[in-house]
Amino acid sequence: MLERKRCSFDTKQLAEYFNGGQEKLQRIGELADLLHQQEWGNKSRRYYLNRQELYEDALKAALGIWDLIRKKVITMEDAMEARKLVDFPGGLELHIGMFIPTLLSQASPDQQAEWLPKALGLKLIGTYAQTELGHGTFVRGLQTTATYDPQSQEFVIHTPTLTATKWWPGGLGKTSTHVVAMARLFIKGKDYGPHAFVVPIRDMATHLPLPGIKVGDIGPKFGYNGVDNGFLSFNHVRVPLDNMLMRFSKVTAEGEYVPPPPSNQKASYATMVYVRATIVEGAGWALARSVTIAVRYAAVRRQTSAHPGEREVQVLDYQNTAADLLPLLASSYALIFMGKAGMAMYSQFEQDRDRGNFDSLPELHAVLSGMKAVSTNIASDGMEAARRACGGHGYSLLSGLPTTFTHYVQNVTWEGDNNVMLLQTARYLVKQLLAARAGKASGVGSAVYTNNAEAELRQRCPVTCSRDWLDPAMQSAAFRHRSARLCVAATELLAGAGGGQVAFEGPAWNSNTVDLIRLARAHCFFVLHSTFADSVQRLSDEGTLPAPTIAVLFKLVSLFALSIMSREAGDFLEDGYMSGQQVEWARRQYYAMLSALRPDAVGLADAFGLSDYLLNSALGRADGDVYRALLAAAQASPLNETEEGPAWEHTLKPRLNPRARARL
Amino acid sequence: MLERKRCSFDTKQLAEYFNGGQEKLQRIGELADLLHQQEWGNKSRRYYLNRQELYEDALKAALGIWDLIRKKVITMEDAMEARKLVDFPGGLELHIGMFIPTLLSQASPDQQAEWLPKALGLKLIGTYAQTELGHGTFVRGLQTTATYDPQSQEFVIHTPTLTATKWWPGGLGKTSTHVVAMARLFIKGKDYGPHAFVVPIRDMATHLPLPGIKVGDIGPKFGYNGVDNGFLSFNHVRVPLDNMLMRFSKVTAEGEYVPPPPSNQKASYATMVYVRATIVEGAGWALARSVTIAVRYAAVRRQTSAHPGEREVQVLDYQNTAADLLPLLASSYALIFMGKAGMAMYSQFEQDRDRGNFDSLPELHAVLSGMKAVSTNIASDGMEAARRACGGHGYSLLSGLPTTFTHYVQNVTWEGDNNVMLLQTARYLVKQLLAARAGKASGVGSAVYTNNAEAELRQRCPVTCSRDWLDPAMQSAAFRHRSARLCVAATELLAGAGGGQVAFEGPAWNSNTVDLIRLARAHCFFVLHSTFADSVQRLSDEGTLPAPTIAVLFKLVSLFALSIMSREAGDFLEDGYMSGQQVEWARRQYYAMLSALRPDAVGLADAFGLSDYLLNSALGRADGDVYRALLAAAQASPLNETEEGPAWEHTLKPRLNPRARARL
Numbered sequence A, B: 001m002l003e004r005k006r007c008s009f010d011t012k013q014l015a016e017y018f019n020g021g022q023e024k025l026q027r028i029g030e031l032a033d034l035l036h037q038q039e040w041g042n043k044s045r046r047y048y049l050n051r052q053e054l055y056e057d058a059l060k061a062a063l064g065i066w067d068l069i070r071k072k073v074i075t076m077e078d079a080m081e082a083r084k085l086v087d088f089p090g091g092l093e094l095h096i097g098m099f100i101p102t103l104l105s106q107a108s109p110d111q112q113a114e115w116l117p118k119a120l121g122l123k124l125i126g127t128y129a130q131t132e133l134g135h136g137t138f139v140r141g142l143q144t145t146a147t148y149d150p151q152s153q154e155f156v157i158h159t160p161t162l163t164a165t166k167w168w169p170g171g172l173g174k175t176s177t178h179v180v181a182m183a184r185l186f187i188k189g190k191d192y193g194p195h196a197f198v199v200p201i202r203d204m205a206t207h208l209p210l211p212g213i214k215v216g217d218i219g220p221k222f223g224y225n226g227v228d229n230g231f232l233s234f235n236h237v238r239v240p241l242d243n244m245l246m247r248f249s250k251v252t253a254e255g256e257y258v259p260p261p262p263s264n265q266k267a268s269y270a271t272m273v274y275v276r277a278t279i280v281e282g283a284g285w286a287l288a289r290s291v292t293i294a295v296r297y298a299a300v301r302r303q304t305s306a307h308p309g310e311r312e313v314q315v316l317d318y319q320n321t322a323a324d325l326l327p328l329l330a331s332s333y334a335l336i337f338m339g340k341a342g343m344a345m346y347s348q349f350e351q352d353r354d355r356g357n358f359d360s361l362p363e364l365h366a367v368l369s370g371m372k373a374v375s376t377n378i379a380s381d382g383m384e385a386a387r388r389a390c391g392g393h394g395y396s397l398l399s400g401l402p403t404t405f406t407h408y409v410q411n412v413t414w415e416g417d418n419n420v421m422l423l424q425t426a427r428y429l430v431k432q433l434l435a436a437r438a439g440k441a442s443g444v445g446s447a448v449y450t451n452n453a454e455a456e457l458r459q460r461c462p463v464t465c466s467r468d469w470l471d472p473a474m475q476s477a478a479f480r481h482r483s484a485r486l487c488v489a490a491t492e493l494l495a496g497a498g499g500g501q502v503a504f505e506g507p508a509w510n511s512n513t514v515d516l517i518r519l520a521r522a523h524c525f526f527v528l529h530s531t532f533a534d535s536v537q538r539l540s541d542e543g544t545l546p547a548p549t550i551a552v553l554f555k556l557v558s559l560f561a562l563s564i565m566s567r568e569a570g571d572f573l574e575d576g577y578m579s580g581q582q583v584e585w586a587r588r589q590y591y592a593m594l595s596a597l598r599p600d601a602v603g604l605a606d607a608f609g610l611s612d613y614l615l616n617s618a619l620g621r622a623d624g625d626v627y628r629a630l631l632a633a634a635q636a637s638p639l640n641e642t643e644e645g646p647a648w649e650h651t652l653k654p655r656l657n658p659r660a661r662a663r664l
């Protein structure tokens, strides 16, 4: 494409940086080729599969990767990449992603010795069954019971009500033979709250449900249909004492409950920090994928010429299309950098922890809760916006855009509903502010502004011309100011609602959650932006990437900041922090960045390094040959198996009066 | 539900008003019962069908309704309702929605006499084939040719390039026997641009493509998969002279081209006004459907209690959930009222037209272009927001929410891409302003402010306390001010970009479309809000609805206005029209409306009068028995046909070592 000639920086080098180096990127390419050659890895029919086929083929793909490891064709590290490339979530997803990790984190050494080899050798398949029909967010409200019977030294697992039916666990429907079930532990009538139990649910020889077990698939979903999310109820199912995961809490044979050590909670926070940093980076990559497709297509697609005979305009040259897509490019970059920074913070925390220092944990945990929400919202909304920017062809599954979205968007709900996540961040920030006001200034890291929020409130935006807005420090100051202001306002609101007292749950809290969520979101954008800017600065300082690349990345930082400020200008105007003129400068500079980045748009998409194999998109092909690809793919549609189509013989023919050969 | 006791107004009466009276509403109920009893009308397996089944069953449903008319079980008017209730778009969609209407509007009387009886008697099935692989928005760029051969008095229809392949027409893939094809008319080498031709494409006896025709299905889509959208190419296909639709333009046997009379364009604008008013009301109903499901579920769903033993909170009592859903209720009402007002304006126009007065047409057309975009954007985004507000269960197809969205969201693209539609409105507004400045004040109707925009710019918001914001006139003034300001700003921007000259296409236009779209959107919100407020006022003045109902509707008007103002506060602050304090009052009043409307939320959903049959949702049932419904529906999932599932025998069993009966 001519487009690529216009690019101002070395896209390959940036792609290598993002993908962990030249070797790694090359290895990813080799893996894509390898997978494409496997029957189970060939994606050409993926968009045509019905639910049952999706389910079976997804399992085959997962097992196929398993075999490649066993045969030593690929390493474990390769396998992680291969799972991403094959991109076919199925019945083993939770076995790999939750069952095994839960054993690793919550089973005692003896229990691990017992179950891990079987899990790793696929002698059993497990899933993680926490959510019930009636309870997702509110884990303390789970209703499944595990009653200890000291006589037989067994737990009796039971589903007492309809709403206690386990609901949603991936792979539970038809695949898993075992579950880790969260159930309320009862000993001698006392309720110890939810604990984790390993429960076999299917006969290993017949795969039929064991006595007392009712299990099945919960039906089709928006996306993710290769996965058999399932339901499960227990009718007084007995498991031995040893099936409660006992690394932390314990129950003795006599029925003595040994509570978990306090360090347990810290450890579980730390795990969440790690998982959420992964989600944040994953959000960036997920969005990158849709954006790569849409940006490439918008450079190929031409529509409308003002004068007959003139070449039509590339739709990316309409400012509205650029405004739809380029800020999404910036968001993808911001999220990937944020995810990487989150991982680095986590590593730093691990080092501190080993020296007995847990200080950074609360902040890290609080920020990454909200960041989970903000990142998955940005990615989900961005994917759908990218799809719409492609006009009609974006509605076709062959574009790759619809399924990318429908598979992804569950992320706003699971691993913690986004509203609930943001409220955790808000809770933390308000607490910090209250502590500071009580003379115990404790704000660290990104929340340090809570130590001195009142002073921040008096700040005014120092921008004096449009160019000033290209300074990341000016951008960052604005985001910080917004967070500080909203933090003070939300705290006052809560105090007002509580008659002077701030409560962190109950009616006063629940009826002010809109402003609390607004605060948390503002804080996360502040962190996201400053992390993005700081990361690019570091790459520049360390000489990791050459000047032209750094220059483009800084433009993306500005685009990210200014597109948000333009859209959410009210937040900066309301208290007089910015003037109308300053907002107008920000908006003009935002539009200027759209133009400035336009020549690099395709390059910035290329720099994610996503392969055609991964994208599996007629519109997003690197070579731009979209129309031929669409036609070729469409012809393979199952409806085209016969010329007359599946409804002719029995449905249409009787109506259309076959004897008449009228051709009008 | 206890919820319904809390409601302050007569929901049944409002439902009757919305649905065209008591009799009509009752009839809709009867139809729902009737349809539910038909094999093809039973929806219980709808979410489980694969693509081929969807295609066949959708056809059966359409033919089923056709038969009920033929057998005089239902009237034509009933049939229109039945199509909505069955809600199963299929291969006949375009035959009914475009092919027949196009014959009615563009065929000459002779042509109508020839084709209409066949079309109405289903002796042939047609579709409307305009879009090509390479051209959707830019109709003038279509590449299919129709070359007149005076020798044989035939047109030769041809697809000269890959990108000229027809692409997207509904029912084209496997159902249609005929198309109205848009093709460039060539006579003696001269290009007369796109014209409409009836072209038979399939043999009536065998349903096989006729010689020279390549036709098929374009593959699976985001939604709408009962419809066989198709591709089509012509290899020098000959049709008689008489197959060009000749009500307006004509070609004589000798090859003389007779251009359409100027009134043709006005007529086609008028048709568009009518169609777009329908789309606007349809957007309201589409959104109403998702909102009904989500609001009812949010009243049933309980999650989290602050203290053990306390009843858990209805999620609708979290302010964030109320803020997600109640403004969507308000939007649905606003859109339905807007659609009805649009229809009324159209009728008024028809009366004026019959007296030779076309004055209102340009404004009507311009406003409804943008309104098409704004309404379908509000509905699409709102549907997805409603889905997400339902947490995990909203991700299940059984909730009804995912498919409602995926079927609907194509509306942002087809019947005119939304960006392009908004740019039409912007173009009109800027032209009005320029005319006024040139001393030819011509702004009428909603655009009357362009006559005196500079004076409007000096206005300041007169609100002096939070309560003032409940006055629809204050709300309306703010929206009007915003439009006027953005209109002046966009005009100056264009003038600046064109060196003093305003151009309505080309680079200067194309690189300022973000602000132009912003203007158009602002104008449409102004119209939408004032139409909503005026409609409620009229219902009050005319005594159509009792005071308690009017009171609730006015709260919805305020909620609609204030939720938007809070979100888009920057637009009102930027030029000093509002102060930060006024915005804060608006926001507080917005939250107050959320609380005030909370007890009426379920009632306002009930008042749409949507039947359980239409909703087909485990979450949205009128009786609130959601968990039982979810479990029952899930058990019918095809994956549950066997206990072991479809992958056991061939895929899982070989791995899990069936001989080991280890139960751990």
Ligand SMILES: Cc1cc2nc3c(=O)[nH]c(=O)nc-3n(C[C@H](O)[C@H](O)[C@H](O)COP(=O)(O)OP(=O)(O)OC[C@H]3O[C@@H](n4cnc5c(N)ncnc54)[C@H](O)[C@@H]3O)c2cc1C
Pocket: A094, A128, A129, A130, A131, A134, A135, A136, A137, A138, A167, A168, A169, A170, A224, A229, A410, A413, A414, A415, A416, A417, A418, A419, A420, A423, A513, B301, B303, B304, B315, B318, B320, B321, B388, B389, B390, B391, B392, B393, B395
């Ligand atoms: C595709 C998918 C896969 C899943 N896989 C698994 C799995 O493998 N294992 C498993 O155990 N579970 C799984 N889940 C379940 C998932 O963890 C839950 O759906 C999730 O925790 C959200 O809970 P919920 O559905 O109960 O939402 P709800 O809590 O019912 O939320 C409904 C609405 O109420 C709001 N809300 C709820 N509580 C509050 C509050 N305190 N304050 C403010 N607002 C509130 C939410 O924001 C939301 O808008 C899966 C879900 C999905 C969609």
Ligand SMILES: Cc1cc2nc3c(=O)[nH]c(=O)nc-3n(C[C@H](O)[C@H](O)[C@H](O)COP(=O)(O)OP(=O)(O)OC[C@H]3O[C@@H](n4cnc5c(N)ncnc54)[C@H](O)[C@@H]3O)c2cc1C
Pocket: A301, A303, A304, A315, A318, A320, A321, A388, A389, A390, A391, A392, A393, A395, B094, B128, B129, B130, B131, B134, B135, B136, B137, B138, B167, B168, B169, B170, B224, B229, B410, B413, B414, B415, B416, B417, B418, B419, B420, B423, B513
């Ligand atoms: C489900 C479905 C059913 C359909 N059914 C039919 C049918 O029955 N018959 C038929 O003939 N067609 C049908 N269509 C096609 C439909 O009419 C076109 O998709 C639609 O007109 C949009 O055109 P496009 O796809 O070419 O988008 P494009 O014009 O390619 O739009 C791509 C992007 O460019 C932007 N853009 C394009 N032009 C401009 C401009 N001038 N200014 C600013 N931005 C611009 C758009 O906003 C969009 O973001 C159907 C489409 C769908 C999705």
